[in-house]
Amino acid sequence: MNGGSMRKNKGLAVFIFYILFLQALAQGPPSSLIQDLQKAGFEQIRIFENEKDTVIFFENRNFRDPLVAFKYIQKIEEENAYSFKGYVPLYLGNTIGHYGTEKLEYRPLLGDEKKLFQEIKDFSQAYRFNFRILPDFQARFGNFDRPIESKTNLILDSRFYIMKGLSLQTGILFPLYNNLDNQDNNIRLSPTHLNYFGQFLPYHFIHVASGLFFNDRYGVDVSYRYSPLSSRWSLGMNFGYTGFYFIPKSGFYTTSLQDIIGLVDVAYFIPKFNSTVQITGGQFLAQDKGIRFDFIRQYGSIDIGFFATKTELGTTAGFQFAFPLFPGKIIRTNKFELRTTEIFRWEYSYSNEGPIGTRYRTGIERLDAGLRQYNSGFLKNRW
Numbered sequence: 509m510n511g512g513s514m515r516k517n518k519g520l521a522v523f524i525f526y527i528l529f530l531q532a533l534a535q536g537p538p539s540s541l542i543q544d545l546q547k548a549g550f551e552q553i554r555i556f557e558n559e560k561d562t563v564i565f566f567e568n569r570n571f572r573d574p575l576v577a578f579k580y581i582q583k584i585e586e587e588n589a590y591s592f593k594g595y596v597p598l599y600l601g602n603t604i605g606h607y608g609t610e611k612l613e614y615r616p617l618l619g620d621e622k623k624l625f626q627e628i629k630d631f632s633q634a635y636r637f638n639f640r641i642l643p644d645f646q647a648r649f650g651n652f653d654r655p656i657e658s659k660t661n662l663i664l665d666s667r668f669y670i671m672k673g674l675s676l677q678t679g680i681l682f683p684l685y686n687n688l689d690n691q692d693n694n695i696r697l698s699p700t701h702l703n704y705f706g707q708f709l710p711y712h713f714i715h716v717a718s719g720l721f722f723n724d725r726y727g728v729d730v731s732y733r734y735s736p737l738s739s740r741w742s743l744g745m746n747f748g749y750t751g752f753y754f755i756p757k758s759g760f761y762t763t764s765l766q767d768i769i770g771l772v773d774v775a776y777f778i779p780k781f782n783s784t785v786q787i788t789g790g791q792f793l794a795q796d797k798g799i800r801f802d803f804i805r806q807y808g809s810i811d812i813g814f815f816a817t818k819t820e821l822g823t824t825a826g827f828q829f830a831f832p833l834f835p836g837k838i839i840r841t842n843k844f845e846l847r848t849t850e851i852f853r854w855e856y857s858y859s860n861e862g863p864i865g866t867r868y869r870t871g872i873e874r875l876d877a878g879l880r881q882y883n884s885g886f887l888k889n890r891w
Contacts, residue, residue, distance in 0.1 A: 541588040552634045567598035572850045573809040600705035602673035614738040614884035616710035642849035659688040663698045673706045696755040699871040711736045723868035726753040731875040740777045817865035824859035
């Protein structure tokens with residue numbers, strides 16, 4: 509075969525490959541890929557592809573650790589002979605950013621990627637009716653007559669997405685045991701609130717919640733965080749304006765909005781230990797001014813932390829932990845899912861002298877704790 513024929517054959521092969529490549533782009537990903545992802549609990553699956561990039565947008569409410577979701581996608585990709593170049597996870601119905609599939613390098617979304625997400629019309633329809641079972645546990649230790657005083661409830665709740673980043677969380681609380689206070693053991697409304705999560709500029713995140721929170725608080729809670737997710741440093745602010753609410757067997761009672769929380773914090777991630785050091789200062793509940801120091805070690809979906817607090821009301825220290833509850837998925841169909849919570853968090857303070865440096869829980873992870881899971885350094889360390 510002469511050189512001219514070889515060049516013609518080579519040119520023909522390149523031409524055929526190019527046609528097949530364009531045809532593959534036109535056809536999009538195999539339907540089995542989408543189906544396999546849905547069976548694994550993924551929602552809001554959107555695939556963006558052009559000649560340069562193939563990116564998957566998704567949310568998975570079962571996984572607190574996004575790396576677990578990335579590895580699931582990688583496994584399903586291989587089974588379907590498909591390949592993505594970027595992952596775009598959604599958190600609370602809005603995008604976090606782009607992670608490259610090679611080294612999980614983080615960057616904010618580009619213009620065409622933002623446009624793809626903004627133009628989604630059937631946003632709320634891409635979610636299941638997702639119901640979550642989670643415990644609500646409070647305890648106080650150290651009383652001589654009753655060494656442990658506790659209150660345990662079980663909550664069945666759900667989050668309904670209204671639009672991108674905007675959702676309603678509500679449910680039912682079932683009391684199980686209470687020797688901590690005099691609250692009635694009646695089935696009642698669980699913490700119920702409207703939430704908005706968004707990123708109004710690259711690295712600038714905001715979360716706003718309004719409604720009924722844990723710790724018998726109602727009102728408004730606003731958090732802002734500057735968090736370059738490829739950096740070790742982040743800083744944030746939290747403002748809360750709340751009052752008490754009480755739901756006995758009959759009626760619904762509230763006090764006026766009167767308690768203001770105003771806090772700022774700075775955090776530093778230590779890659780070698782997958783740990784974060786955080787200092788928070790300002791006004792806590794009960795107009796208690798002071799400072800809190802946290803050291804938090806991350807183990808994938810599990811956090812273990814220690815803290816020390818010094819405020820006008822006193823000094824205390826303790827520990828906290830957070831983990832998903834077994835077994836996770838209980839029932840899952842294309843439109844419905846029942847599962848245990850992806851995050852159960854509990855904190856113990858050794859002092860019972862008063863509400864030293866305390867905050868209420870909204871029912872959704874604080875912005876600093878949620879974004880900490882998406883730090884690219886934390887993800888790359890385990891990829």
